[in-house]
Amino acid sequence: MKNKHQKFMEEAYKEAQISLQQGGIPIGAILVRDDEIIGRGHNKRIQHGSSILHAEMDCLENAGRLRGADYKKCTIYTTLSPCNMCSGAIILYQIPQIVIGENENFKGPEQYIKDNGVELINLNLPTCKEILKNFIENNPELWNEDIGI
């Protein structure tokens, strides 16, 4: 039987699949407050020509303007370990918990996240690894652009 984190991660994974279907980078994220999804998003580098709409950023943007007190009740689910930009956004808003799908294709500043009081849980899911690994193998230049290389 799947636990809560696995069920919510499936929703983040659906966002990654949507992005892939659109020709985009398959990374997805959702924002959950009190067990309710209040924001969803996926990487939009290709779809919107965006340098800042990583999945987590798109998800936070789509959740709209929230009060600090609201963010402190949230968990953010993302199919991939968040980069410095997305980690910074999570720290800015003091979101207390991140659940990630994997950190093999890319590993962000996880120690810095933890040092800033954020709990990080890695579900280490083969589905999240495979969808991105295949994309990176077929689109290495796009991937490097997305992580600033």
Next chain:
Amino acid sequence: MKNKHQKFMEEAYKEAQISLQQGGIPIGAILVRDDEIIGRGHNKRIQHGSSILHAEMDCLENAGRLRGADYKKCTIYTTLSPCNMCSGAIILYQIPQIVIGENENFKGPEQYIKDNGVELINLNLPTCKEILKNFIENNPELWNEDIGI
């Protein structure tokens, strides 16, 4: 006679003024590559109902998709010390130099920025301090929202 950094900071300050005229939070930023401005932006929390468009993020977004090699030739000018989100974006793209207008109204993770190899120069300008100080005094709740409090 003004030096290069002061002249470019005036352009970032113009962006802060534009935001203020629009009823927004008066923080501005520009991205400069090889002494040419390639991106401009200002805080758009109020104007766009955005939780991620701080001045630096808006500036990076408006500069469009760049190669990693391009970011490495850039300096980002911002009227205020960048928060964790904006600092993280600068670190992600390995922008080697940040010039800030001030860090009295707010101070981001400057040591973390430096630890990641980014040079940080603080021009400590009264103009940048005053425009934001006045805004914060008149709009404390909006300001707290913008910095996640």
